[in-house]
Amino acid sequence: MRVLISGAGVAGPTLAFWLLRHGFTPTLVESAPRLRTGGYIIDFWGAGFEVANRMGLLPLIRPRGYIVQEMRVVNDAGKAVVRVPTEVFVEATRGGFTSIPRGDLAAAIYESLEGKVETLFGDRIVHIDETGDGVHITFEHAEPRRFDLVVGADGLHSGVRQLLFGEEAGFEKYLGVKVAAFTVSGYMPRDELVYVMYTQVGRQVARFSMRDDRTMFLLTFQDDDPAIPSSLAEQKALLRTRFAGGKWECPQILDALDHCSELYFDRVSQIHMGPAAGSWSRGRVTLVGDAAFCVSLLAGQGTALAMTAAYILASELRRSGGDYAGAFARYQQRFGPFVLAKQKSATGMASFFAPRSSLGLWLRNVAMNLMGQGWLVRLALGRTLIDRIDLSHD
Numbered sequence: 431m432r433v434l435i436s437g438a439g440v441a442g443p444t445l446a447f448w449l450l451r452h453g454f455t456p457t458l459v460e461s462a463p464r465l466r467t468g469g470y471i472i473d474f475w476g477a478g479f480e481v482a483n484r485m486g487l488l489p490l491i492r493p494r495g496y497i498v499q500e501m502r503v504v505n506d507a508g509k510a511v512v513r514v515p516t517e518v519f520v521e522a523t524r525g526g527f528t529s530i531p532r533g534d535l536a537a538a539i540y541e542s543l544e545g546k547v548e549t550l551f552g553d554r555i556v557h558i559d560e561t562g563d564g565v566h567i568t569f570e571h572a573e574p575r576r577f578d579l580v581v582g583a584d585g586l587h588s589g590v591r592q593l594l595f596g597e598e599a600g601f602e603k604y605l606g607v608k609v610a611a612f613t614v615s616g617y618m619p620r621d622e623l624v625y626v627m628y629t630q631v632g633r634q635v636a637r638f639s640m641r642d643d644r645t646m647f648l649l650t651f652q653d654d655d656p657a658i659p660s661s662l663a664e665q666k667a668l669l670r671t672r673f674a675g676g677k678w679e680c681p682q683i684l685d686a687l688d689h690c691s692e693l694y695f696d697r698v699s700q701i702h703m704g705p706a707a708g709s710w711s712r713g714r715v716t717l718v719g720d721a722a723f724c725v726s727l728l729a730g731q732g733t734a735l736a737m738t739a740a741y742i743l744a745s746e747l748r749r750s751g752g753d754y755a756g757a758f759a760r761y762q763q764r765f766g767p768f769v770l771a772k773q774k775s776a777t778g779m780a781s782f783f784a785p786r787s788s789l790g791l792w793l794r795n796v797a798m799n800l801m802g803q804g805w806l807v808r809l810a811l812g813r814t815l816i817d818r819i820d821l822s823h824d
């Protein structure tokens with residue numbers, strides 16, 4: 431079977447890897463002109479870590495990742511008011527936890543394809559026409575082609591979902607927070623392996639010192655208006671307004687922002703396509719990763735979930751002997767309830783990134799302090815880090 435996968439991010443190349451292994455012929459189409467590298471730092475753990483292990487990816491991932499030692503909240507003067515030692519994450523996952531730039535994880539997955547999967551960079555699907563013998567695809571640039579199946583792995587703002595299921599607004603749940611991320615070189619001060627956060631009511635600035643003298647900044651702020659400014663200049667201007675008057679290193683970080691040419695800026699949203707089995711699929715087309723069920727950055731696990739979903743989808747297709755409809759249904763039956771629970775628990779985390787009141791901020795800091803101290807809390811936290819999904823038969 432020839433399978434077209436839209437999106438060479440995290441879910442897309444993972445699916446391509448497993449489909450190739452199961453004897454399918456995958457093709458990737460990616461709208462960016464080349465693989466997107468670097469980007470914001472993600473925490474990578476859970477069932478997706480095990481999938482990466484089964485792909486033989488850990489030797490590629492570990493050297494590019496960081497084992498963060500501490501999460502630190504600082505006050506106006508830069509003095510630590512909360513310190514959370516983070517070894518609990520590593521302990522609870524038995525070493526299956528790393529923090530890595532999203533693009534580096536995506537690149538490691540893509541490298542594992544060893545050039546065996548055709549990839550159309552700088553292109554996208556503009557029309558999908560399903561007939562009795564397959565799916566006829568019109569691309570923006572390449573010649574039209576026929577495939578047996580199509581998978582949308584093209585992220586939160588999925589083009590495949592839009593073409594087949596309708597407007598994003600029908601599925602998007604905006605969580606009232608916006609996020610911006612950028613990296614710069616040569617920023618001082620540095621705190622190696624410490625994730626430093628400065629939080630005020632409604633907004634937070636975080637920085638993380640990376641290798642090669644790079645520093646990543648993650649800015650989150652509460653905003654009831656879901657509109658995103660379209661140009662880079664307007665996005666920077668909005669951030670300047672929303673972080674004006676901030677103490678600590680805010681003025682210096684806003685100056686660094688002025689000089690960056692690449693900025694990630696988006697709404698913090700989830701995608702809900704409905705719990706019914708089959709709601710991620712239509713005919714010969716299905717969705718995977720953020721395109722189907724974005725949990726948002728609040729879950730801290732979107733990449734691992736994207737990889738696990740891709741793994742299960744490939745496994746169900748292998749088992750189905752051509753019954754793709756059955757495979758799509760079983761894929762969602764197995765993964766849908768699991769990811770729905772992740773979405774639910776993630777929505778409660780908005781106050782971590784942009785607390786709505788002084789009380790909310792105080793409570794968050796108390797909770798973080800407890801995380802670092804009480805062994806019972808550490809035990810409970812450890813339990814929440816174990817993904818209860820059975821991959822033993824895949």
Ligand SMILES: Cc1cc2nc3c(=O)[nH]c(=O)nc-3n(C[C@H](O)[C@H](O)[C@H](O)COP(=O)(O)OP(=O)(O)OC[C@H]3O[C@@H](n4cnc5c(N)ncnc54)[C@H](O)[C@@H]3O)c2cc1C
Pocket residue numbers: 436437438439440441442459460461462466470471472473474532553554555583584585586587588589590609611648718719720721725726727729730731732733734735736
């Ligand atoms: C700031 C931030 C912090 C995060 N932190 C974490 C974290 O700590 N841990 C974690 O696990 N996850 C985290 N996430 C979530 C994680 O990044 C996503 O869940 C994950 O990348 C989803 O993978 P994906 O392959 O589904 O989509 P993506 O990684 O978004 O990949 C989609 C790909 O499709 C391409 N594309 C888009 N549109 C089209 C189109 N029309 N045609 C063709 N190609 C297209 C894109 O260029 C991209 O390459 C975070 C997200 C953000 C924004």
